[in-house]
Amino acid sequence: MTTTSNGHDPQFIYGSNPDAGGYFQHDGLKLYYEVYGAGPDLLLIHGNASSIWGMKPQIEYFSRHYRVIVMDSRDHGRSADAPGPLTFEAMADDLAALLDHVHAGPALVLGYSDGGIQALLLGLRHPGKVAKIAAMAANLNPHGYVPTPSARAGGRIVQIIKPPVANLRIVRMIRRRLSAEPAYLPARARRVAALDREQPHIKPSALHGIKAPTLVLAADHDLIADGHTLEIYHHIPNGQLAIFPNATHAIPFEDPQLFNETVDRFFRRPYAKIDRLPDTMKSLERIKAEYAAEHERVTPPQHRPGGLPSHGPSREL
DSSP states (O other): OOOBOOTTOTTOOTTOOTTTEEEEEETTEEEEEEEEOOSSEEEEEOOTTOOGGGGHHHHHHHTTTSEEEEEOOTTSTTSOOOSSOOOHHHHHHHHHHHHHHTTOOSEEEEEETHHHHHHHHHHHHOGGGEEEEEEESOOSSTTOBOSOOEEEETTEEEESEETTEEOHHHHHHHHHHHOSSSOOOHHHHHHHHHHHHHOOOOOGGGGGGOOSOEEEEEEEEOSBOHHHHHHHHHTSTTEEEEEEEEEETTHHHHSHHHHHHHHHHHHHSOOOOOOHHHHHHHHHHHHHHHHHHHHHHHSOGGGSTTOOOTTOSOOOO
16 A cells, blocks of 8 residues: 555545545455655544545644544445444554554544544543554544534424434535535445434543543534533543633634644643642742843843942942
8 A cells, every 4th residue: 555645635525535535344344545745654534424534634734743643434435344242442443453454553542523422432442552542533432422402494393403313414415515425325324324313332430541642623613512511521530621712613624723733732842730729829930030130131220120230329429
């Protein structure tokens, strides 16, 4: 398989690039993946009913400085359908096998939506494969969505999301726009939709097992409930939190520059665990010292608070 760092070549479509693509076998399935760029290994994980193409803005950005590895999840894109139940755990195991296949890892991991769930599970089930995790809009169970918002359509109230039952017509319409595939076969569409209705089932306490530094991301108008995102963040020992303002679940596509730069900053900076009060006090002390030093430098001695000129009291001439 040939890799390429050209993220802007108009001659190919992500997810359908023979120069960057290949297949490997895992768990009896033929799974499709592509690799772009050179540098530290970075695994991208797409969302539900999407495909490699759905991560296009991230592939184009990160392949400039990273070796980007991205796969069509089982039952998605060019990858085969599983003969048995579709589970997030099996999908996470596929990702671990992919990293072995391309001789990658520990890798940086960025997962979006359902891909964020898989990223968390990868950190739990295969901690040795993961260096850092960025999980955008993940949920731990089918009830992690916003509480039953509704929208009027044709004079009717349409429930957009009501866990565990969703308006699949609206959701499928959104997902088709993010997928390189023109349509999913009905059987595949039902299995993929059922995945979000019925899964995942991750106990918040289980997240204590994620040891890799983890950036939990969401939008302030996300489909995932704010409190649910905070619950994920608070249960990860080495967690960080980023909430994008005035944005939706689709922030990786709405404002890819902001999203990508936020994730890239997390990946590039050495991780340092923050202690809320002591580190705040250290910062305040640094500010105080800088303030004092600057005023010492530019303020005449006679104008310093409580101070007199160093040569003693002035005399009238």
